[in-house]
Amino acid sequence: MTSAKGLEGVVATQSAISSIIDDTLTYVGYDIDDLADNASFEEVVYLLWHQRLPKADELAELKQQLADDMSVPQEVLDHFKTYPITKVHPMAALRTAVSMLGLFDEEAEDMSTEANYRKAIRIQAKISTLVTAFGRIRKGEEPVAPKSDLSYAANFLYMLSGTMPEDIEVEAFNKALVLHADHELNASTFTARVAVATLSDVYSGVTAAIGALKGPLHGGANEQVMKMLTEIGSVDNVDSYINEKLANKEKIMGFGHRVYRKGDPRAKHLREMSQKLTKIRNEEKWYEMSIRIEEIVTGQKNLPPNVDFYSASVYHSLNIEHDLFTPIFAVSRTSGWLAHILEQYADNRLIRPRAEYIGPGMQTYVSIEER
Ligand SMILES: CC(=O)SCCNC(=O)CCNC(=O)[C@H](O)C(C)(C)COP(=O)(O)OP(=O)(O)OC[C@H]1O[C@@H](n2cnc3c(N)ncnc32)[C@H](O)[C@@H]1OP(=O)(O)O
Numbered sequence: 001m002t003s004a005k006g007l008e009g010v011v012a013t014q015s016a017i018s019s020i021i022d023d024t025l026t027y028v029g030y031d032i033d034d035l036a037d038n039a040s041f042e043e044v045v046y047l048l049w050h051q052r053l054p055k056a057d058e059l060a061e062l063k064q065q066l067a068d069d070m071s072v073p074q075e076v077l078d079h080f081k082t083y084p085i086t087k088v089h090p091m092a093a094l095r096t097a098v099s100m101l102g103l104f105d106e107e108a109e110d111m112s113t114e115a116n117y118r119k120a121i122r123i124q125a126k127i128s129t130l131v132t133a134f135g136r137i138r139k140g141e142e143p144v145a146p147k148s149d150l151s152y153a154a155n156f157l158y159m160l161s162g163t164m165p166e167d168i169e170v171e172a173f174n175k176a177l178v179l180h181a182d183h184e185l186n187a188s189t190f191t192a193r194v195a196v197a198t199l200s201d202v203y204s205g206v207t208a209a210i211g212a213l214k215g216p217l218h219g220g221a222n223e224q225v226m227k228m229l230t231e232i233g234s235v236d237n238v239d240s241y242i243n244e245k246l247a248n249k250e251k252i253m254g255f256g257h258r259v260y261r262k263g264d265p266r267a268k269h270l271r272e273m274s275q276k277l278t279k280i281r282n283e284e285k286w287y288e289m290s291i292r293i294e295e296i297v298t299g300q301k302n303l304p305p306n307v308d309f310y311s312a313s314v315y316h317s318l319n320i321e322h323d324l325f326t327p328i329f330a331v332s333r334t335s336g337w338l339a340h341i342l343e344q345y346a347d348n349r350l351i352r353p354r355a356e357y358i359g360p361g362m363q364t365y366v367s368i369e370e371r
């Protein structure tokens with residue numbers, strides 16, 4: 001037996017949801033550039049779950065279902081107040097909260113296709129309520145109830161800030177949600193599929209996936225990018241900061257990718273949004289610093305930015321607290337996780353690879369007195 005470290009290059013499943021071929025990302029055959037420029041997040045959710053774009057009435061129905069299901073059991077909100085709330089990372093809180101949601105879902109153990117689809121809608125609806133409510137409760141503010149006439153993107157921003165978002169903010173946020181929705185067999189999606197391939201329930205799959213997304217080599221990188229930008233502080237400091245990191249062989253967060261070689265097609269959309277929003281906010285330094293970092297890292301290491309790099313300055317420009325960046329990634333990626341979970345159930349086989357054993361050969365047990 002031979003092993004591929006990190007399963008690099010291993011094709012572990014078939015999927016009809018999204019593909020990365022020659023650095024082109026598609027959702028069900030639609031180019032991500034096309035979707036980023038034209039689609040609403042709700043349309044993308046439908047696309048990922050049904051493998052076709054919705055007709056107008058189907059989209060209206062999904063939007064209605066999502067709006068109807070956004071409220072979260074009071075017990076889950078109250079539970080937030082029992083956490084050491086100013087210290088816990090919001091991704092850790094979200095991981096617990098999604099698991100707890102399952103306790104209040106009467107259909108949690110119903111494994112029928114219909115019940116699993118209904119749970120997908122409920123989880124997608126409630127996850128943005130959870131993130132925004134946590135963001136408020138930890139500051140001593142009351143959660144804000146969603147408005148049923150707002151889009152998913154607008155509702156998130158509204159529930160988080162308590163004020164109506166501007167059109168440009170909704171446009172940027174919707175685009176970010178579309179861009180993050182799915183990405184073939186990334187680590188968190190694989191995690192979700194492994195969990196449910198044991199025929200565990202949907203909540204297990206999403207909870208496990210949140211845990212995998214949290215790490216800085218995956219979704220957690222967007223928060224680390226903002227930490228780095230904040231530490232650098234100004235364009236003048238970029239060169240020395242980045243050169244020192246590279247000389248010390250440290251990783252620059254938001255760069256590199258396991259699959260893309262020429263570059264992540266999502267990054268340019270976020271770069272464009274970052275330029276627009278930082279200009280509107282009169283805080284161009286975040287964009288200018290990012291551009292200079294990109295020049296250095298691509299120039300010296302030939303590593304292009306990934307989706308996490310420019311999303312940081314975009315979310316910062318939307319006045320979102322930095323530790324909520326990864327939970328926002330989770331809000332969007334939940335749609336992809338759920339699509340993969342439903343696909344896994346539809347043609348399931350336990351996922352159980354092998355390990356190449358590299359430990360000692362056969363040994364004889366020695367009693368504790370003789371060791
Ligand atoms: C949504 C997402 O999950 S996108 C990815 C988000 N994560 C990040 O941005 C974190 C920074 N990037 C990384 O750590 C990596 O590029 C990953 C995890 C994304 C991909 O990792 P892998 O395919 O396993 O590549 P690996 O980590 O083995 O790196 C290969 C080489 O490139 C270097 N490298 C990779 N990424 C970076 C980086 N961001 N900065 C500097 N060097 C890097 C490594 O040091 C290594 O060099 P070496 O061969 O001299 O030792």
Ligand SMILES: O=C([O-])CC(=O)C(=O)O
Pocket residue numbers: 180182183185186187218257258259306307
């Ligand atoms: O595909 C990956 O390995 C990571 C990634 O870009 C994503 O999950 O969006």
